[in-house]
Amino acid sequence: MAAVVNANGSDAGKTDGEQTMLMPPPPTNPMVTPLLTDLYQFTMAYAYWKAGKHQDRAVFDLYFRKNPFGGEYTVFGGLEECIRFLANFKFEENEIAFLRSVMPTCEDGFFQYLQAIDCAKVEVYAIPEGSVVFPKVPLMRIEGPVAVVQLLETPFVNLVNYASLVTTNAARHRFVAGKSRTLLEFGLRRAQGPDGGISASRYCYMGGFDATSNVAAGRLFGIPLRGTHSHAFVSSYMGLDEIVDKALLSHDGLNMCEDFISLVRSWLIKLQRANSLHSTFGETNQSELAAFTSYALAFPNSFLALVDTYDVMKSGLPNFCAVALALSDLGYKAIGIRLDSGDLAYLSIEVRKFFCAIEKEFGVPNFGKMNITASNDLNEETIDALNKQGHEIDNFGIGTYLVTCYAQAALGCVFKLVEINNQPRIKLSEDVTKVSIPCKKRCYRLYGREGYPLVDIMTGNNEPPPKVGERILCRHPFIESKRAYVVPQHVEELLKCYSPGDSDKPRAELPSLREIRERCMHHLEQMRPDHMRILNPTPYKVSVSAKLYDFIHFLWLNEAPVGELQ
Numbered sequence: 001m002a003a004v005v006n007a008n009g010s011d012a013g014k015t016d017g018e019q020t021m022l023m024p025p026p027p028t029n030p031m032v033t034p035l036l037t038d039l040y041q042f043t044m045a046y047a048y049w050k051a052g053k054h055q056d057r058a059v060f061d062l063y064f065r066k067n068p069f070g071g072e073y074t075v076f077g078g079l080e081e082c083i084r085f086l087a088n089f090k091f092e093e094n095e096i097a098f099l100r101s102v103m104p105t106c107e108d109g110f111f112q113y114l115q116a117i118d119c120a121k122v123e124v125y126a127i128p129e130g131s132v133v134f135p136k137v138p139l140m141r142i143e144g145p146v147a148v149v150q151l152l153e154t155p156f157v158n159l160v161n162y163a164s165l166v167t168t169n170a171a172r173h174r175f176v177a178g179k180s181r182t183l184l185e186f187g188l189r190r191a192q193g194p195d196g197g198i199s200a201s202r203y204c205y206m207g208g209f210d211a212t213s214n215v216a217a218g219r220l221f222g223i224p225l226r227g228t229h230s231h232a233f234v235s236s237y238m239g240l241d242e243i244v245d246k247a248l249l250s251h252d253g254l255n256m257c258e259d260f261i262s263l264v265r266s267w268l269i270k271l272q273r274a275n276s277l278h279s280t281f282g283e284t285n286q287s288e289l290a291a292f293t294s295y296a297l298a299f300p301n302s303f304l305a306l307v308d309t310y311d312v313m314k315s316g317l318p319n320f321c322a323v324a325l326a327l328s329d330l331g332y333k334a335i336g337i338r339l340d341s342g343d344l345a346y347l348s349i350e351v352r353k354f355f356c357a358i359e360k361e362f363g364v365p366n367f368g369k370m371n372i373t374a375s376n377d378l379n380e381e382t383i384d385a386l387n388k389q390g391h392e393i394d395n396f397g398i399g400t401y402l403v404t405c406y407a408q409a410a411l412g413c414v415f416k417l418v419e420i421n422n423q424p425r426i427k428l429s430e431d432v433t434k435v436s437i438p439c440k441k442r443c444y445r446l447y448g449r450e451g452y453p454l455v456d457i458m459t460g461n462n463e464p465p466p467k468v469g470e471r472i473l474c475r476h477p478f479i480e481s482k483r484a485y486v487v488p489q490h491v492e493e494l495l496k497c498y499s500p501g502d503s504d505k506p507r508a509e510l511p512s513l514r515e516i517r518e519r520c521m522h523h524l525e526q527m528r529p530d531h532m533r534i535l536n537p538t539p540y541k542v543s544v545s546a547k548l549y550d551f552i553h554f555l556w557l558n559e560a561p562v563g564e565l566q
């Protein structure tokens with residue numbers, strides 16, 4: 001038996017000479033237990049057990065049928081949580097007691113069987129997390145005793161569905177925003193409950209966001225934390241006389257400014273009188289000025305202000321600039337502003353002009369380059385519209401539309417039996433997109449001359465793999481006339497072994513979140529641009545080998561009853 005080292009450092013039961021393997025820690029969410037499944041998984045497990053069929057060797061594929069958000073790609077998320085769940089799968093005594101209470105007609109031997117099971121015999125092959133993936137190709141292939149693997153269906157599909165959906169949503173937001181913008185995930189308050197919030201932060205980072213406002217996710221996953229302040233902070237101030245401690249030490253620690261408020265006030269007067277600012281404002285809101293001054297006293301090294309509480313151009317912006325200029329006198333560099341309402345394109349351009357005019361008028365280096373963050377119900381479409389209009393926004397803060405996946409509620413992953421006791425199985429449907437692809441399969445991505453992925457191909461498990469430079473026929477799984485020859489320049493086998501079960505296959509490593517994010521960025525960059533565009537993207541081809549095609553159609557005819565016309 002291999003000794004087990006817990007990934008968080010403890011070294012449980014290791015003996016000399018035993019091979020050490022890394023035992024994945026439990027799932028992030030402690031609610032992910034063997035009971036987090038549908039009742040029918042237990043009723044089926046009982047029926048398998050009662051029939052003496054529970055140890056039959058089953059192969060299931062986990063896949064989705066259609067790319068989300070009207071796009072032609074998906075990013076796979078959730079694998080690590082599945083592997084953690086699998087590695088720690090064990091029923092507690094109190095869980096068995098609960099099952100007994102809800103399944104009172106089941107024999108005692110079944111519960112003894114459940115109490116003893118784990119997933120040691122379950123093999124899992126999966127596409128690495130963070131990969132770009134396509135419909136019908138298994139994201140995961142799970143093999144093992146049918147009753148055990150059946151119990152994994154609901155939790156696996158649950159762990160993959162939202163993870164992949166929100167990672168894809170994040171990747172789409174990154175694509176439309178462009179590489180140079182900073183993307184901040186602000187969705188916790190709007191997410192579907194605590195797990196939705198934590199998952200959103202993790203998977204949005206994976207999909208290309210730069211940071212989150214979610215402190216718990218920052219701690220759990222090491223995601224960079226970022227934030228500004230809210231309107232409440234601004235409106236909580238009534239006036240400058242609320243600020244008692246007005247002193248601020250200069251950045252170099254050499255000079256003490258005893259009255260920072262006076263310095264701010266003097267800058268506001270200079271701004272009001274500056275010719276180049278074209279007297280765009282008169283009296284600004286003094287309670288807002290108090291809030292900004294107070295925030296700057298608390299964070300002189302990272303001053304950022306929300307400027308739209310009263311009026312951006314007539315109050316928020318000049319107030320911010322007065323405080324930023326006062327900080328600059330003391331050697332500090334303010335970060336910038338956040339806009340949370342109004343026409344974000346127009347306002348950001350006006351703000352930038354104002355910053356640049358100040359840089360020129362007062363000779364403050366880099367004042368014009370200060371950061372502009374925008375938020376307020378942003379999504380793919382609004383960011384695309386802003387880009388088309390032209391804007392000066394550096395950072396987008398995105399919450400509701402991102403984390404709730406407003407444009408599409410679910411990915412629709414499924415978990416289908418494709419083989420039992422080495423016998424291929426098929427699920428038929430009137431709707432051809434719902435017919436499952438039978439057999440234990442191998443999956444490959446074939447790359448073309450220009451370095452882009454050309455097609456994914458599924459073959460039977462025992463077929464020889466596609467070879468570089470050798471022509472292979474790729475067939476649409478269901479439409480006879482759709483086929484193409486491909487001469488791959490590079491062949492990548494997609495499914496790696498993440499749980500070897502009883503086999504002696506090497507186990508693929510679970511990379512860090514940052515590594516998964518890098519894989520995702522790399523995969524997205526590799527895609528041919530027409531698959532990625534927002535409007536009418538070209539579908540990526542998913543195919544089967546000629547042999548598998550013939551077999552699918554043989555099995556289809558074999559299983560489909562022949563109708564009789566009266």
Ligand SMILES: Nc1ncnc2c1ncn2[C@@H]1O[C@H](COP(=O)(O)OP(=O)(O)OP(=O)(O)O)[C@@H](O)[C@H]1O
Pocket residue numbers: 340341342343344345346375376377378379382385386389
């Ligand atoms: N230039 C722009 N082009 C397209 N959409 C924009 C632009 N500027 C802002 N938006 C979007 O328009 C919507 C404006 O929201 P809304 O109608 O609630 O007004 P608001 O600015 O939030 O007003 P308030 O907060 O004062 O009630 C938001 O979804 C925002 O992202």
Ligand SMILES: O=P(O)(O)OC[C@H]1O[C@H](OP(=O)(O)OP(=O)(O)O)[C@H](O)[C@@H]1O
Pocket residue numbers: 186187189190340375376377378397398399400401
């Ligand atoms: O708009 P989202 O994409 O969801 O981004 C997060 C929002 O949450 C905050 O305010 P909140 O919405 O709570 O209040 P507000 O609308 O009054 O600003 C923030 O100011 C953003 O507007």
Ligand SMILES: O=C(O)c1cccnc1
Pocket residue numbers: 186187213226227228229230338375397399
């Ligand atoms: O830090 C922010 O600006 C923030 C955080 C959460 C939601 N809206 C904004």
Ligand SMILES: [Mg+2]
Pocket residue numbers: 376377
């Ligand atoms: Mg809002």
